[in-house]
Amino acid sequence: MKYFSIAIDGPAGAGKSTIAKMIAKKLNIIYIDTGAMYRAVALYCINHGIQCTDKNNVEKILDQIEIKILYKDHTQRIFLNDEDVSDIIRTQEISQGASDVATIQAVRVKMVELQRNLAKSASVVMDGRDIGTHVLPNADLKIFLTASVEERASRRYKELTQKGIECSLSKIKEEIEARDKNDTCRECSPLRKAEDAVEVDTTGKTIQEVVDQIISLIPKQYDINNDDTI
Secondary structure (H helix, E strand, O other), rough: OOOOOEEEEEOOOOOOHHHHHHHHHHHOOEEHHHHHHHHHHHHHHHOOOOOOOOHHHHHEEEEEOOOOEEEEEEEEEEEEOOOOOOHHHHHHHHHHHHHHHOOHHHHHHHHHHHHHHHHHHOOOOOOOOOHHHHHOOOOOEEEEEOOOHHHHHHHHHHHHOOOOOOOOOOHHHHHHHHHHHHHEEEOOOOOOOOOOOOEEOOOOOOOOHHHHHHOOOOOOOOOOOOOOOO
């Protein structure tokens, strides 16, 4: 069997996870949210009183962190030391923490090894910041998903308020801009578009429109309706 891989990169709030999940469901392949892995590391650090920017202390506790990924109906669940943390890693504090620990090379080495091993054993849709450029440089399809800062902030604001979480739109916009700077300026595997990636701007587009556009870009040699290829 030839496994098939789709790499989706882009800045925070561009819709990577939502789009990747829908593509995985449509194609009946596995979705891997790499950002959730970094969020789990950040959660562990925060719970143990370690600053996510403290390189030395973060490196010291890496061996104490075990991350597992389990799937139910192609939905990813993240386990941190056998505890399901899939929901509690979605706060703004953890979001910024994930961006901070992702700048630490030792953390990235550990996460990338896990991500590559997952892609060797199944057809996958993987999203993150450096999937097409570093984690899966030979992915069959690479997408760079973008959207304006204003639209990304608005989406995040709506998502949080719908969950009953009080938040400020201007604050969210500031946090997204900070993450963009952090992600693009870090020394280790910064966010950038792979040379062979297709850029897809989601500003003003529906989720379904973006999903259909990406699926239409899948190389013709792959029969997306054939379970033996995907």
